[in-house]
Amino acid sequence: MKIKTELINFPEGLDLDSGDRLDSFELMVESYGELNESKTNAILVCHAFSGNHHVSGENSERETGWWDEIVGPNKAIDINKYYVVCCNNLGGCSGSSGPKSINPSTKKAYGGNFPLVSVSDWVNSQKMLLDKLDIPFWSFVVGGSLGGMQALQWSIAYPDKVKKVGIFAAAARSSTQNIAMNEVARESIRKDQNFHNGNYIEHDVIPKNGIKTARMLGHITYLSERHMDLRFGRKFQDDNSKVDHEVDFEVENYLQYKGDKFSEIFDANTYILMTKAMDGYDAAGVSGKLDRSLKKVTAQFLIIGFYSDWLYPPERGKEIQIAAMNNNIKSSYVVLEGEHGHDSFLFASDKYAKIIEKFIQS
Amino acid sequence: MKIKTELINFPEGLDLDSGDRLDSFELMVESYGELNESKTNAILVCHAFSGNHHVSGENSERETGWWDEIVGPNKAIDINKYYVVCCNNLGGCSGSSGPKSINPSTKKAYGGNFPLVSVSDWVNSQKMLLDKLDIPFWSFVVGGSLGGMQALQWSIAYPDKVKKVGIFAAAARSSTQNIAMNEVARESIRKDQNFHNGNYIEHDVIPKNGIKTARMLGHITYLSERHMDLRFGRKFQDDNSKVDHEVDFEVENYLQYKGDKFSEIFDANTYILMTKAMDGYDAAGVSGKLDRSLKKVTAQFLIIGFYSDWLYPPERGKEIQIAAMNNNIKSSYVVLEGEHGHDSFLFASDKYAKIIEKFIQS
Numbered sequence: 121m122k123i124k125t126e127l128i129n130f131p132e133g134l135d136l137d138s139g140d141r142l143d144s145f146e147l148m149v150e151s152y153g154e155l156n157e158s159k160t161n162a163i164l165v166c167h168a169f170s171g172n173h174h175v176s177g178e179n180s181e182r183e184t185g186w187w188d189e190i191v192g193p194n195k196a197i198d199i200n201k202y203y204v205v206c207c208n209n210l211g212g213c214s215g216s217s218g219p220k221s222i223n224p225s226t227k228k229a230y231g232g233n234f235p236l237v238s239v240s241d242w243v244n245s246q247k248m249l250l251d252k253l254d255i256p257f258w259s260f261v262v263g264g265s266l267g268g269m270q271a272l273q274w275s276i277a278y279p280d281k282v283k284k285v286g287i288f289a290a291a292a293r294s295s296t297q298n299i300a301m302n303e304v305a306r307e308s309i310r311k312d313q314n315f316h317n318g319n320y321i322e323h324d325v326i327p328k329n330g331i332k333t334a335r336m337l338g339h340i341t342y343l344s345e346r347h348m349d350l351r352f353g354r355k356f357q358d359d360n361s362k363v364d365h366e367v368d369f370e371v372e373n374y375l376q377y378k379g380d381k382f383s384e385i386f387d388a389n390t391y392i393l394m395t396k397a398m399d400g401y402d403a404a405g406v407s408g409k410l411d412r413s414l415k416k417v418t419a420q421f422l423i424i425g426f427y428s429d430w431l432y433p434p435e436r437g438k439e440i441q442i443a444a445m446n447n448n449i450k451s452s453y454v455v456l457e458g459e460h461g462h463d464s465f466l467f468a469s470d471k472y473a474k475i476i477e478k479f480i481q482s
Numbered sequence: 483m484k485i486k487t488e489l490i491n492f493p494e495g496l497d498l499d500s501g502d503r504l505d506s507f508e509l510m511v512e513s514y515g516e517l518n519e520s521k522t523n524a525i526l527v528c529h530a531f532s533g534n535h536h537v538s539g540e541n542s543e544r545e546t547g548w549w550d551e552i553v554g555p556n557k558a559i560d561i562n563k564y565y566v567v568c569c570n571n572l573g574g575c576s577g578s579s580g581p582k583s584i585n586p587s588t589k590k591a592y593g594g595n596f597p598l599v600s601v602s603d604w605v606n607s608q609k610m611l612l613d614k615l616d617i618p619f620w621s622f623v624v625g626g627s628l629g630g631m632q633a634l635q636w637s638i639a640y641p642d643k644v645k646k647v648g649i650f651a652a653a654a655r656s657s658t659q660n661i662a663m664n665e666v667a668r669e670s671i672r673k674d675q676n677f678h679n680g681n682y683i684e685h686d687v688i689p690k691n692g693i694k695t696a697r698m699l700g701h702i703t704y705l706s707e708r709h710m711d712l713r714f715g716r717k718f719q720d721d722n723s724k725v726d727h728e729v730d731f732e733v734e735n736y737l738q739y740k741g742d743k744f745s746e747i748f749d750a751n752t753y754i755l756m757t758k759a760m761d762g763y764d765a766a767g768v769s770g771k772l773d774r775s776l777k778k779v780t781a782q783f784l785i786i787g788f789y790s791d792w793l794y795p796p797e798r799g800k801e802i803q804i805a806a807m808n809n810n811i812k813s814s815y816v817v818l819e820g821e822h823g824h825d826s827f828l829f830a831s832d833k834y835a836k837i838i839e840k841f842i843q844s
Contacts, residue, residue, distance in 0.1 A: 296710045296733050297702060303734040304698045307741075310728065311691035313675040329673035336666045337699065340659060348658045354764065366672065369761065371658050372665040379669075399731065402716065 121177045121193055125150045127215060130248055134210075140235035144224065147249055148173050148208040148215025152191065153199035155255065162255045163197060163480075164246060165206040166263030166270035169394045170338075170386060172214035175206045189468035196473035197262070197480065205253070210245050211237045211393040219389030220321065232318015232389060239266070239401040243273045250281065260480055261419075262286030264465030265432065266394065269401050272440065275419040276403060286476065288424045289465040291436035292403035292410050292443070298431065301341055302395040305334035309388045318389050327388045332379035334391060339378055344428030344461030403440075410443040417444075421451035422479040424472070426458030426465065452479065483539045483555055487512045489577060492610055496572075502597035506586065509611060510535050510570040510577025514553065515561035517617065524617045525559060525842075526608060527568040528625030528632035531756045532700075532748060534576035537568045551830035558835040559624070559842065567615070572607050573599040573755045581751030582683065594680015594751060601628070601763040605635045612643065622842055623781075624648030626827030627794065628756065631763050634802065637781040638765060648838065650786040651827040653798035654765035654772050654805070660793065663703055664757040667696035671750045680751050689750045694741035696753060701740055706790030706823030765802075772805040779806075783813035784841040786834070788820030788827065814841065 126149055133143040150173040155162060165175050165187065176185040176192045176199065191197040191204055208216040211234060219234040250258065261274040261282050268290025275285045294302075309315060312330030316323050340348075352371035363376045404410040421444050425434030434455040441453035456472055458464030464472075488511055495505040512535040517524060527537050527549065538547040538554045538561065553559040553566055570578040573596060581596040612620065623636040623644050630652025637647045656664075671677060674692030678685050702710075714733035725738045766772040783806050787796030796817040803815035818834055820826030826834075 293716065295707065296714050296716065296731075297707045299716070299731050300698075300702045300710065300733050300737055303729075303731075303737055304695060304702065306728070307698060307738070308670050308695045311695065312673075333666060333670045333673065333695070336662075336669060340662045340666065345657065345659045348662065352658050354655065354658065354661070366668070367665075368758070369658075369661050369665075371662050375662055375665055376669070396730070 121152065121199070122154075123150060123152060123177050123179065125173070125179065128249065128252060130245070130252070132248075134241065134245055134248070136235055136241050137238040138236045142210075142217065142235065145210060145217040145245070146215075146221075147210070147217075147245060148212075149249065150174055150206055152176055152204045153202055155203040155253075159255055160259060161202045162253075162258050163202045163204045163260040163262065164250075164258045164274070165191065165197070165204060166242075166246070166261065166267035167206060167209065168263065168265035168267045169398065170382070171267070172212060173206045173208040173216075174214070175204065187466065189466065190473065190476065196468060196476040198477070202259070202480070205249070207246065207249055209237075209242050209394070211390060211397070213387035213390040218387065219318065219393065220387050229321040230389075231321050234389060234393065236396055237393060238397050239269050239273050240277065242270055242397070243277050246270070246274070247278055247281065257281045257283060260284045260286065262288070262476075263290070264288040265290055265462065266398050268465075269398070269403070272403050273401070275417045275421070276405075276413055279416045279418045282419045284420045284422065284479065286422045286424070286479065287437065287440060289426055289429050289432050289462055291432045292440050293401060294399050295436075299399045301337065302399055305337050306392050306395060308333040308337075309391055312388075315388060318392075320388065326383075328383040331383040331386060331388050331391060335382040335386070336375040336379040339375055341431045342462045344459070345430065346428060347459055347461055410439065411446045414443050414447045414449060417447060417449050419449075420479075420482075421449055422475070423451060423453045424465070424475065425453075425455045426461070427455060428458045428460065429462045429464060431462040483514065483561065484516075485512060485514060485539050485541065487535070487541070490611065490614060492607070492614070494610075496603065496607055496610070498597055498603050499600040500598045504572075504579065504597065507572060507579035507607070508577075508583075509572070509579075509607060510574075511611065512536055512568050514538055514566040515564055517565040517615075521617055522621060523564045524615075524620050525564045525566045525622045525624065526612075526620045526636070527553065527559070527566060528604075528608070528623065528629035529568060529571065530625065530627035530629045531760065532744070533629070534574060535568045535570040535578075536576070537566065549828065551828065552835065552838065558830060558838040560839070564621070564842070567611070569608065569611060571599075571604050571756070573752060573759070575749035575752040580749070581680070581755065582749050591683040592751075593683050596751060596755065598758055599755060600759050601631050601635050602639065604632055604759070605639050608632070608636070609640055609643065619643045619645060622646045622648065624650070624838075625652070626650040627652055627824065628760050631760070631765070634765050635763070637779045637783070638767075638775055641778045641780045644781045646782045646784065646841065648784045648786070648841065649799065649802060651788055651791050651794050651824055653794045654802050655763060656761050657798075661761045663699065664761055667699050668754050668757060670695040670699075671753055674750075677750060680754075682750065688745075690745040693745040693748060693750050693753060697744040697748070698737040698741040701737055703793045704824045706792065706821070708790060709821055709823060772801065773808045776805050776809045776811060779809060779811050781811075782841075782844075783811055784838070785813060785815045786827070786837065787815075787817045788823070789817060790820045790822065791824045791826060793824040
């Protein structure tokens with residue numbers, strides 16, 4: 121399987137939603153398969169909050185891509201037929217310009233001074249990537265969760281540059297409770313003694329504890345309550361394999377373990393920036409009316425929700441479907457069982473894979 | 483209205499579930515109304531996680547009791563007719579022996595060395611209080627949330643000492659998700675640089691940030707998603723009244739404010755201890771079967787759940803109701819709308835108040 125990973129420079133820079141400007145930026149881009157001669161087979165995959173450009177197969181560090189169950193040779197998104205592209209989002213921590221990058225004007229890491237970016241900024245940077253790759257349009261833009269928000273935004277911002285969009289386990293905007301949960305996560309990071317107002321790189325420390333707590337909370341919201349119950353129940357952790365002596369229950373041990381691992385690889389400023397982008401996104405735009413913001417959409421919609429998802433439950437997908445119907449957008453709305461709560465969008469069930477495959481081919 | 487607040491000493495001490503022993507302890511007790519001559523009108527109110535002994539009316543600091551809407555003269559629990567008693571739970575931070583108290587054997591604050599206590603320990607200490615007050619039985623033991631767990635445990639542990647129990651917004655045991663959420667809260671406290679393994683009093687500091695984050699998370703679980711949405715939606719906080727410049731949305735500001743206030747009054751060790759007690763409680767006991775553990779119960783049950791409660795949703799009350807029916811326990815199970823999510827048990831609606839009143843009089 122051919123994986124191409126490259127860092128692409130955009131010296132032209134980008135004006136951001138916030139009013140700030142990046143004078144130049146880089147995107148870490150991974151691609152799979154081949155662009156056909158007529159350039160009609162390009163698919164953009166947008167990653168969710170903690171994902172990155174590495175979607176499928178094994179990379180040089182032998183890590184499997186985050187959507188390997190869906191994207192690959194002869195899979196639902198078939199790289200034997202399609203040219204699949206994914207970039208680490210601006211502000212991320214996997215190679216694209218972000219808080220860990222060197223600010224060209226100060227020669228120091230941006231840290232807490234990296235500007236806030238929005239879902240709309242990401243889509244704008246991906247449009248610049250489309251142009252740089254000399255592709256006339258995406259045949260499909262797809263993502264789950266925060267990635268689904270980007271797919272939706274593509275259909276709104278660049279109606280003539282995308283034919284179909286896949287919006288999975290997502291919403292047109294975050295709910296009050298979503299925002300509240302994210303704020304607790306951010307608070308735990310900001311109040312870590314090693315955070316230093318985001319400038320921890322200068323101090324040669326990492327706010328590991330804060331990221332860990334944030335991720336533990338995140339995990340609870342990604343899993344379904346039933347799945348957690350079936351998997352862990354009220355089972356006690358045996359003494360020999362406790363990650364911490366404070367732990368009693370298996371579920372505590374699991375969260376501690378997951379939080380610890382994540383805190384070693386993910387950047388705290390990116391955590392804050394990505395969740396702020398998620399909270400701030402509202403596909404309804406300034407009018408506040410989703411019906412109105414979808415007026416110019418020409419892409420077909422595939423909206424998928426999962427019953428076990430309590431972060432962006434199926435009703436949130438239905439809101440998009442209704443607005444799509446009000447605008448005569450060709451759209452399909454499917455709700456699947458999903459065993460994994462919000463994370464269900466990551467895993468290929470037969471039904472899920474088949475629906476995606478059929479939609480792309482339709 | 484007559485409020486009597488007293489610190490009662492138990493020099494006989496208590497053997498705890500954990501195997502530890504308190505050689506002596508004190509309970510801060512508040513009572514309302516008068517015990518009648520036949521001693522048949524005593525009611526024990528059990529407080530939830532962050533409550534204390536001050537249930538009704540204004541205390542000397544002009545603070546209104548936490549269940550003032552339900553308990554008082556001519557209210558659902560009528561102190562003109564009943565003698566109502568509530569104590570701050572052992573391990574609490576409102577006057578009863580707890581982590582802030584001086585350990586008689588070391589002459590220093592217990593801090594992180596205060597032993598773990600359980601719901602069962604609390605009920606045992608309340609039984610000692612019953613004896614000390616020379617009352618033959620409680621006509622009613624009642625509480626919401628963690629208080630409801632104590633009421634249930636009373637019916638199991640001392641069947642001949644309680645005539646009726648009221649179990650509101652509670653469960654026979656916490657769910658995996660409940661435990662997971664509590665562990666995130668505890669983690670944020672333990673990792674506060676000022677926690678010092680629970681011995682922060684010695685260091686003359688308070689792990690304020692950790693308690694604040696924990697409480698912010700708690701608040702999300704206490705409120706209903708719908709209520710949060712109606713109250714805050716996606717409204718932005720105006721710049722003049724932001725508690726912190728990092729805040730964008732009103733809901734963030736609210737959580738920040740609530741968390742801050744709570745962190746000034748609540749003890750971090752008590753937070754950990756109370757949530758551990760909540761997580762550890764299982765009314766099914768060692769058999770793991772609630773049906774079996776209710777075999778000797780003679781008290782009547784009033785079980786109330788609230789549709790908007792997602793922490794201990796109505797199904798959790800139904801499990802108790804089913805086990806009660808299997809044991810021919812006289813029981814009523816009512817599910818009310820409740821506007822306030824889990825916190826609904828604190829507020830008197832007409833229906834809610836009437837149901838409690840009728841049950842006590844029945």
